[in-house]
Amino acid sequence: MTGQVEFARMNGLGNKILVVDMRGRADMVTPAAAIALNADPATQFDQIMAIHDPRADGTDAWIDILNCDGTKAQACGNGTRCVVQALSAETGRKTFTFQTVAGILNAQEHADGTISVDMGKPVFAWDRIPLAEEFFDTSRIELQIGPIDAPVLHSPSAMSIGNPHAIFWVDQDPMTFCLERFGPMLENHPMFPEKANITLAQVIAGDALRTRTWERGAGLTLACGSAACAAGVSAARTGRTGRTVTIDVATAPTRQPLVIEWREDDHVVMTGPAEWEWSGKVDPVTGIFVRDEEPEARVN
Ligand SMILES: N[C@H](CCC[C@H](N)C(=O)O)C(=O)O
Known part of the structure; x- marks a missing residue:
């Protein structure tokens, strides 16, 4: 697919996040686009949070997460708060349910602007973390x-x-x-x-x-x-x-x-801030982007 999609430059406690709106498209942000965006100081980032159409009943979106080297991540807490803030600004809604490769995430924006994300249950089994060696107790491994x-x-x-x-x-x-x-x-x-x-x-x-x-x-x-x-x-x-x-x-x-x-x-619930910086349009295949000329002032 070709063409540009909306994206926002945001951060969660300084963690640099690009929220890319892939709704209505079947393709994914490519690793090449991620690497190109990371190479430009204006869009240099830690994670891309790509919002896709929901794939399961009862969820609002499928979220695909990329690291700045183009690899995938299964979870990103700071980025998830940024997605909540972006969708809350768009829809006025305060609660969302997302699906990622790691499972279902419920999230909520509070009146003070902070956002809580239920990150799911921790996994301690050595082969599911995963570790290369068997440890009965992974709370203190030999390393x-x-x-x-x-x-x-x-x-x-x-x-x-x-x-x-x-x-x-x-x-x-x-x-x-x-x-x-x-x-x-x-x-x-x-x-x-x-x-x-x-x-x-x-x-x-x-x-x-x-x-x-x-x-x-x-x-x-x-x-x-x-x-x-x-x-x-x-x-x-x-x-x-x-x-x-x-x-x-x-x-x-x-x-x-x-x-x-x-x-x-x-369940592990994380609460913290998210901040919108600016918006633009990006080609999710190549990473070529344009920044919106007059970013609207937005209240976080
Ligand atoms: N910055 C993210 C974590 C990204 C994780 C990623 N680096 C990986 O697991 O590959 C966060 O706020 O949770």
Whole structure:
């Protein structure tokens, strides 16, 4: 198919998101378009959230998620909040049900503009995260980096929230670690056959963490919502915090917190902001785009 579709440049806590409206089309945003859009500083992004027509009764849209290297992601928390805000601005509705490859996501925009997304249930089974080796207990797996007798990072908690995560617990501010050096090694470690998102998490209080993430397929990003979910759940699972945790994402420009609640019914609900920046039109095959000339002022 040819022709341009509407898209919006948005962010979730600084996580750079392009929301692309693919409704009414049968094709998908191509990896080539993603790579071209990421190469232009104006549209450089962490994830594309492509909104497609619904494929199942009771859902509002099918969402396809691409990383900036053109690979697919099964989940993107910050991007999902951006989709909610975009569709809420379009329709006036406040609640939505989305379908992704990882399952059904229910989401809601609140009166204060923050958005909650039910990210589903965490997965702890080693072969479903997936890990390359069998671990009975994935809350602390054998993996370390640095000198063998004095590892810099070790024993992460592993889980999936649709996408794979490893959470390394650190005692110091996560900004003091050289994540740009360790991130690529850990993302591509043989322990993770589908790679993994790598997060450093520091416990600040019984209900608060500070995190910093190296994202699979995107590298160092300013924020990662699914990693915040994984950190919150893993902290509660290992007894480090309670089941409702405020996450200070160390690299997020606004330092607004993400709140992660691991409900008693096992669902993980993430609440936080989303921000619209500008809109335009893009060819989802090539990534060639034009920015709308006079973006309307919009109240988030
Ligand atoms: N930024 C996203 C995560 C993208 C995950 C992606 N990097 C992968 O799993 O490949 C978020 O807010 O959850």
